[in-house]
Amino acid sequence: MDERLMFLFKRRSIRAFHRDKSVEEKDIKALLEAGMAAPSARNLKPWHFIVVTDREMLDKLSVAHPYAEMLREATLCIAVCADPEISERYWVQDCSAATENILIAAANIGLGAVWLGCHPREERKKAIKPLLGIPDNIELLSLIAIGHPAEEKEPRTQYDETRVHRERW
Template sequence: MDTILKSILARRSIRRYTGEPVATGDIKELLEAAMSAPSAGNEQPWHFVVITDRRILDEIPKVHPYSQMLKEAPAAILVCGDLQRQKHKGYWVQDCAAATENILLAAQAKGLGTVWLGVYPREERVAGLQKLLGLPEHIIPLSLIAVGHPAENKPPANRFDPSRVHLDRWNNPMQL
């Protein structure tokens, strides 16, 4: 099986981390992968805030109730959309989601653990992170990714469900 497919099928959400810091070179490679994502009109409307300051990581759970794992994670990456870079209105969400998934897959391939924490469209999370991180009004946080060396090992999950595949028309299941 080729490496990318292996990373896709093995990727799991990791919420426990060792105390080992993530190397700056690894963060750079994750961001290179993120910025290689497709985007509408090739507009690349993303910005990224890399967070390694322990005080900030410990503050985030006050504005994002499902981010308690950041108290263990040595780093996080906030994926944001720049509303001023929209060539095709509203597609920034898909563009930044593709960038987010690329980070998750690149981290898996590097042996790092991640978990995708949804921010947008929850207004209280968007506003809380904008304020905490000093984001301009036109920069909208879409997702927050905890990044670290995994302190848990989760086996791959087989999520393939052939009942969700249709051939040509809705009422025609594809035989796979």
């Protein structure tokens, strides 16, 4: 592994958290700054973020999304949303970049996080949008479960030479 890229390789999907340790407000702001530092097509920045720390709401979200049980232990969830009127063609890419920036930032400030996909699964969006009061004209791309990790995973690269093509396929 290239040591210069360790900040990327230490980003791992963390699904176990210390329920009794909340994420500090300064860290929440840092995560949001990271999300908003993502590139976006034509610099339109179609994203909106919903910060959820309420225990009751985290528990509701853990039921609304079929793979979100870890939200019962996480102390923070960030819902990454988009206004498709701002960027109809590229909101998915823009908000995916924001989601990944948040995941990388979380790992590098000592937090654990995992990406929970919502878009394009209509049944997931239908279950979650009303809980979070998301307007009909706003899209929900992802939920990010975040907290102090209760599991450790070693940094890794997933480099696979068979996936690399030079000059042509």
